[in-house]
Amino acid sequence: MVMDLIIMFSSGAKKKATGSSSGQRVRELQEVMEEYLKRCRINLADKTRLIQDSMRMEAQLSLALTQLKICLVGGDCDSQSFRFWASGAAFHTQMLIHLAVLERREEPLSARAVLEQYKEDLAQIVSTYRTKEP
Template sequence: MRINRNIVMFSGLSSSDNLRRHYERRRVELGDHAADWTKSLVEKLSGLTAAPELAGLGALAIAVLIDIVSSSPPEESTKEALRGVFAEQKASEVWDHIDECLKRCRMNINSRDDLKSDIKRIEYQLSAALTRLKNAMVRDGHMTADGLRAWVNGAAFHVQMLIHLVRLGGTQTCESVETLISTYESELSLLFTKHQEMVKGKCRTRFFHATNASESLTQFRDENSKWHKVDGGISFGEYFEAYYDHRYGRQKSEIEEYFCDVRGNLQNLVRQRGSFSVN
């Protein structure tokens, strides 16, 4: 249920440093083939200078390109790691827009006006897709852990799209970003409430007398059909609340902390200029 590490790494204030480390790691992995790989990257990324286009989503897009050129195995690919978050069928539309955005960031990295236009177009489409995914889980009863995970990551990416748009001068203020973060924080609370209801509906308790035991024993079955021993005197409701908080409480807190940190660093993020060079 956590935000994918690639979104966190390449969209934060250390995006350029993380991109450089990603590049160096791939170069070392290629060994004797590194020279040809570097030449291919130079052809695709020549002439880049420190610029807003290379920060945030730009850094993530370049990381994806580095993996494509190096023919990284799927299990190690930045793009495949992101795609895996949106594996559920209902989330495929969200992934399609994210994939398109990253492609456009690579294609128009040297054309700011075209890039701004592309991001504005795709941002609108991604926003609508996230609303449909949320409504399917909240209103239509199609809540799943994978669906919630996809929504969380899609929302994080959407926020970064608006930040990148401000960074590029496509939007003059951060007001829309702040409003979006607040909206997603509220929706996150609602979605976790619905998720908790879904999990609770799959859980059960059973009572039985064990051999040589004078008192009945209680077991709790979680949403994955795994049984847990319950101490005597604890009701199903009490145990479930403790179980859900133990399993999902920290994940929810980490997501809330992510959005809070983005809001707190917003001015620094929109002023960010990324840098990357192939050597």
């Protein structure tokens, strides 16, 4: 999944990011995801710092996804931005599972909760996307 995101980012995000408001949100989402991956590598040997950075980056990623969703539902919805939102939502869910493991929680309740929220968001985005298509 990570490799798919990297390929998708390198091939399309730069072109997309210069136009619409969703393009700007896609770029912000990409930046947060890339920074999170970098922070994980940097802090691999320091679990406490890894947890702290993960919590901080998780909040930033959540906000970036919410902002992109608002753009998409607001009518600035194209297939590429839609794909980025879906990939980001999956990435965010995995991030929460990773945090639960780091914190030695038996059940990743936050990941389950966000997954349910993303299902609702997806229904809204799909509805907007379908009404926009010719």
